[in-house]
Amino acid sequence: MKKRSQSRSDLDLRQDFAAADPLAWQEAAERLLKGAAIDTLVTETYEGIRRQPIYHRQDTTTGVCAFPTNSDGTWQICQDLPFTEPAEFNRAARDALSRGQDVLLLRLPTQQTSGSQLGSGITTLRNLETCLDKIDLTKTPLLVQAGAQALPALALFTAYCQKRGMNQPALQGAILLDPLAELAATGRWCASPETTFRDLSALAVWSHKNLPALRTLGVDASLYHNAGATAVQELAFAVATGTEYLRQAARFEPALTVDDVAGLMLFSFASGPDFFMQIAKLRAARLLWDRIVSVCGGSGKKMKLHACTATWNKSTLDPHVNILRATTEALAAVLAGCDSLQVGPFEAPTGSISPLAQRLARNTQIILKEEVHLDRVIDPSAGSWYLDALTEELARVAWQLFQQIEQEGGMFQALRAGLPQNLVRESVQERVRRVNNGTDTLIGTNKNIRWDEDLTGLLASARSQTNGGTARQSNLPVDQGLPFNERIKALAGAFLNGQPFAAVACTLDETGTEVQIEALQPWRASQRFENLRKATTAYETKRGKPLSAILLCLGVARDYKVPAARAADFLRVAGIRTVQQEVRPSSAFPDAPIFVMCGKNNDSPETVLTLATALKKQQPSAVLLLAGQPGERAESLRKAGIDHFIFEGINVPDVLTDVLIRIGALDDPVA
Numbered sequence: 001m002k003k004r005s006q007s008r009s010d011l012d013l014r015q016d017f018a019a020a021d022p023l024a025w026q027e028a029a030e031r032l033l034k035g036a037a038i039d040t041l042v043t044e045t046y047e048g049i050r051r052q053p054i055y056h057r058q059d060t061t062t063g064v065c066a067f068p069t070n071s072d073g074t075w076q077i078c079q080d081l082p083f084t085e086p087a088e089f090n091r092a093a094r095d096a097l098s099r100g101q102d103v104l105l106l107r108l109p110t111q112q113t114s115g116s117q118l119g120s121g122i123t124t125l126r127n128l129e130t131c132l133d134k135i136d137l138t139k140t141p142l143l144v145q146a147g148a149q150a151l152p153a154l155a156l157f158t159a160y161c162q163k164r165g166m167n168q169p170a171l172q173g174a175i176l177l178d179p180l181a182e183l184a185a186t187g188r189w190c191a192s193p194e195t196t197f198r199d200l201s202a203l204a205v206w207s208h209k210n211l212p213a214l215r216t217l218g219v220d221a222s223l224y225h226n227a228g229a230t231a232v233q234e235l236a237f238a239v240a241t242g243t244e245y246l247r248q249a250a251r252f253e254p255a256l257t258v259d260d261v262a263g264l265m266l267f268s269f270a271s272g273p274d275f276f277m278q279i280a281k282l283r284a285a286r287l288l289w290d291r292i293v294s295v296c297g298g299s300g301k302k303m304k305l306h307a308c309t310a311t312w313n314k315s316t317l318d319p320h321v322n323i324l325r326a327t328t329e330a331l332a333a334v335l336a337g338c339d340s341l342q343v344g345p346f347e348a349p350t351g352s353i354s355p356l357a358q359r360l361a362r363n364t365q366i367i368l369k370e371e372v373h374l375d376r377v378i379d380p381s382a383g384s385w386y387l388d389a390l391t392e393e394l395a396r397v398a399w400q401l402f403q404q405i406e407q408e409g410g411m412f413q414a415l416r417a418g419l420p421q422n423l424v425r426e427s428v429q430e431r432v433r434r435v436n437n438g439t440d441t442l443i444g445t446n447k448n449i450r451w452d453e454d455l456t457g458l459l460a461s462a463r464s465q466t467n468g469g470t471a472r473q474s475n476l477p478v479d480q481g482l483p484f485n486e487r488i489k490a491l492a493g494a495f496l497n498g499q500p501f502a503a504v505a506c507t508l509d510e511t512g513t514e515v516q517i518e519a520l521q522p523w524r525a526s527q528r529f530e531n532l533r534k535a536t537t538a539y540e541t542k543r544g545k546p547l548s549a550i551l552l553c554l555g556v557a558r559d560y561k562v563p564a565a566r567a568a569d570f571l572r573v574a575g576i577r578t579v580q581q582e583v584r585p586s587s588a589f590p591d592a593p594i595f596v597m598c599g600k601n602n603d604s605p606e607t608v609l610t611l612a613t614a615l616k617k618q619q620p621s622a623v624l625l626l627a628g629q630p631g632e633r634a635e636s637l638r639k640a641g642i643d644h645f646i647f648e649g650i651n652v653p654d655v656l657t658d659v660l661i662r663i664g665a666l667d668d669p670v671a
Contacts, residue, residue, distance in 0.1 A: 022056045029054060045277060046427060047232040049393050060388035068286040068302060069337035073378035076340040077365045078103035078143055078306070082353045086122070086130035092358075094134060099359075100366045103173060103340055104135065105143045108153055109501055123502070125159050125495040137166065141173030142214075143306070143340070145268075148189060150177030150216060151199060152505040154207070155491030162492065169212055174266045174306075176218025177203055180241050180411055184420070185223050187519030193412065200245065201252035202484035208260050215266045215304060217245055224420065225270035226311045227520040228428030231281040231394060236401035237420055238267055239288045240411040243402075246296055247410060258298035262289075267303055271329040271336075272310040276390060278329065279381055282307065282336035284395040288402070307333035308342040314349045315526035317533060318444025318453060322346035327364050334374050335381045341365055349524065421518045428523060435525045436651045445526040446652060449572040528653045529573060532660065536575035539665035547665070548577040550592045552615075554599030554607065563598040563627035570646050571596070574656040589615050593663040596625040596646065605633055609640045616641030623662045 029038050041053035052059070079101050083089040093104055108122055122128050146153040153175050161168040179196050183189055189196055200217070207216040221238035229237065242265060249261045269285060271278045282305060289303040309329040314322045323346045330343050343364050345357035369375045381387045401423075408414040415421070434440040441447045482490065494504045540547050549571050553560040568578040576594065589595070595615060597608060612624060629647045630637050637645075643662070644655045660666040 020056070022054075022058070025054050025056075045274070046230045046430065047277070047394065047397060049390070049397065051390075055385040055389050057385055060385055060392060068290050069283070069379040069382075070302075070305070070339050073337070073380075074369075074375035075334060075338050075365075076102040076141065077362065077369075078105055078340045078342045079358070079362050080105050080107075080342060080344070081358070082345075086127045089131050090133050090135075093131070096358075096362060097135070097140060099362065101362055103141045103143050105342065106131070108144060108146055108149065108156075109505075122156075123500050124498065125156060125163070126498075128156060128160055129163070132160070137172070138170040139172075142171065142175065143173055144175040145178070145218060145220065146176055147182035147185075148177070148179040148191075148196065149182075149505050150175060150203060151487070152491055152501060154203070154216070155488050155504065156495050156501065158488055159492040159495035163496065169210060171211060172213045174215040174218065176220075176266060177216055178218035178220050178241075180244065180415065181218065181220040181223055183412075183515065183517060184415060184520050187517050189515040191514075193515060197248035198252050199484070201249045201256070204249050204256055204261055204264055205253050206484050206488065207264060208256070215264050217261070217264045218266055218268065219245070220268045222268050222270035222308055222310075223520060223522070224424060225272060226522050227424050228312060228431055228523060229420075229424045230427050231272075231274070231277050232398045232401060233420070233423055233427065234269065235281060235285055235288060235394065235398035236405060237411065238269065238285060239292055239398070240402050240405040240414070242267065242289060243292055243296075243406070244411040246292075258293060258296045259301050262293050262298055262301035265304065266306055268306045268308065269333075269338075270310045271307050271333040271338075273313050273325060273329065275328055275332050276387060277394075278332040279336045280387055280390040280394050282333060282338060283381070283387070283391045284398060286337070287391065287395050288398060291399075305338050306340045306342070307336075307338035309333075309344045311344060311348070311522065312524050313442065313526075314344065314346075314524060315442060315445045316349045316530050317526060318450050319346050319350065321444045322349070323360060323364075326361065330364050330368065331374075334368055337379055349526075415517050416515075418518055421520060424520060431525060433651075436528075436653050437649050438652060440525075442526055442529070445529045446573055447569075449569075449575075451572075451577075532574040532653060532656055535660050535666050539660070539663075540575075546577050547575070547594075547663075548579055548592065549594035549596055550590060551578050551580045552589075552595055552597045552611070553580055553582045554597060554611075559600045560598040563600075564596075567596040567598055567625070567627040567646055570652065571656075573652055574660065576659075583611065589618055591619070592622065594623045594625070594659060596627055597642075598627045605636070609636065612637065612640040612642050621662075623659050625659075 026038050029041075030036065033040070038053055043051045045051060077100055079096060081089055081092045081096065083092055097104065106122065122131060144153055157171065157175060158168060160166070161171070177200060179189065179200065191199075203216055207214060219238050219241045221234045221241075224237050225234045242262075245265070246258060246261050249256050250258075267285065267289070269282060271282070285305065286303045290300055293299075293301055309326045313325060322344075326343050326346065330341060333341050343361040345353045345361045347353045347357040374380060405411055405414045405419065408417055408419055411420075431440070435442060435446060438446055444450060444453075491504055495501075536547055551560075551564045551567055553564055564578075564580055571578055571594070578596075581590070597611065599608075608626070612626075615622065615624060623644075624642050625644050625646055626637060626642045627646045630642075630645050634645070644658065646655075657666065
């Protein structure tokens with residue numbers, strides 16, 4: 001055997017290997033591109049950032065490990081439990097905690113979510129006791145997103161601790177007041193801004209003193225993401241909200257330090273489908289918040305960051321693809337250094353979540369810990385020139401938008417003026433355009449459609465988003481002028497006397513001072529495609545047979561094979577099947593509701609016009625499509641009876657909606 005020329009101790013990577021030359025990398029890439037400029041590979045993101053094909057050390061101004069991250073590289077597993085019956089929730093919670101879940105997520109009936117439709121079924125203290133039966137809250141952290149209802153939420157847990165004889169300061173996790181998230185999601189507050197921010201400040205003082213292990217101020221940026229915001233917008237809205245809370249706390253409670261208030265905050269972000277952008281977004285969030293806390297006079301309280309997988313890109317069509325989407329989103333959040341993570345079950349868009357879906361969501365995180373061992377690495381993305389450069393650019397652009405919000409007077413005034421709503425609306429319009437024309441792919445929805453999928457469940461409405469809350473009536477005598485500590489005691493007493501959550505919560509309402517703005521609307525990119533499939537499925541059920549289109553193949557196989565395949569893929573998006581038929585001079589047209597002419601683009605115009613005219617004469621109600629761009633012939637082809645043209649870049653749901661309307665499968669356009 002040949003001996004090594006160098007021992008391991010003699011190996012010097014710097015001497016033995018030449019340094020990477022950016023120009024050499026560029027030349028190597030252009031050789032693979034066969035002479036094309038490397039700039040042809042530059043892409044632009046929704047955020048307006050130009051993504052380069054190759055990054056080098058000089059593209060970033062920071063060094064390795066220069067970005068703030070979580071302290072130990074690990075994260076807590078926090079999963080939603082979709083049960084509204086308290087005893088059922090309790091069984092599921094104890095099972096989940098025994099199988100690897102770390103944090104117990106509870107949902108209370110707020111203005112944003114109705115207790116009868118979402119969450120844990122907690123409407124009274126007795127319900128809460130049932131939900132938490134045999135669960136030790138001194139060892140199990142909580143996550144309660146209370147919106148604007150953190151006061152009654154804290155009072156409810158105060159009552160729980162009193163009744164159980166539990167030491168309240170031992171509560172861990174987060175019961176979060178986030179009034180701006182409630183305002184953005186519902187479009188309203190039931191109290192004046194003055195009262196809302198005064199209560200926020202008083203809560204900060206009280207919880208800082210009485211609940212040292214519990215975070216009580218939330219900044220939920222995920223609602224902006226799931227309404228369609230870009231990464232830049234999500235970042236800017238998050239840090240602007242946090243800054244608003246710092247400002248208001250300082251205004252009403254000057255004794256609180258910046259570190260006191262920042263230490264009570266938990267930021268929540270969604271992790272979406274753009275893998276590297278999501279890693280950069282969460283890293284940039286810590287960078288921006290560190291800067292804000294420092295500028296405000298703090299000593300650098302690290303951001304506590306909760307991540308959840310996105311909802312806007314999930315689909316009821318081919319829902320198992322949601323597992324892959326959620327896995328990459330979870331991986332991005334972990335690589336970015338989240339402190340806790342919530343993975344959505346793959347069946348969540350359908351509103352009916354099976355035990356299998358819940359288990360897979362939880363096990364996704366367990367695999368990332370126990371098999372990939374990502375909890376043993378601190379900041380695994382550190383040192384990537386691409387991610388460092390992307391993080392810096394994202395932070396820079398988000399800072400500019402943050403400054404624009406500050407010029408409006410802060411996040412509250414910006415929401416009142418409609419700035420975030422307008423920006424998100426523009427982002428959604430661009431996302432919709434790109435999904436509709438196929439630029440952005442949703443596997444199983446606008447590309448690669450499954451034929452063996454059972455769509456029976458689509459005829460039932462998926463779970464709807466609601467901005468309605470429970471009934472808000474109360475005669476409880478709670479004096480708003482009481483000190484905060486006394487108000488908590490009074491509200492806790494109401495719970496101990498059996499009052500329901502809604503009745504206690506509405507004692508905080510102020511008649512005549514309601515704040516109203518335009519609410520952000522959650523959306524899913526696949527909804528319009530799902531509605532098309534619903535319409536086709538209902539039409540087939542009514543007729544008792546599948547809906548099929550005839551592909552009229554012109555010329556020989558090499559002429560029509562590609563156009564016919566594209567036409568079949570196009571129609572499959574709406575669940576329409578296809579049958580090929582070669583056209584001969586003497587061919588008769590079969591009875592069918594839809595026909596597509598497929599051939600070479602340079603086929604004789606006279607042949608196409610003749611066939612179109614003959615078909616429309618024989619079957620005037622049939623829908624006739626042409627696979628390919630019409631070019632200058634569009635007008636003459638339309639006059640001959642061709643209704644639409646199928647080519648790359650068209651608005652797919654618009655065309656398919658019109659096709660279904662023409663054949664009677666739809667009465668009105670699909671929204």
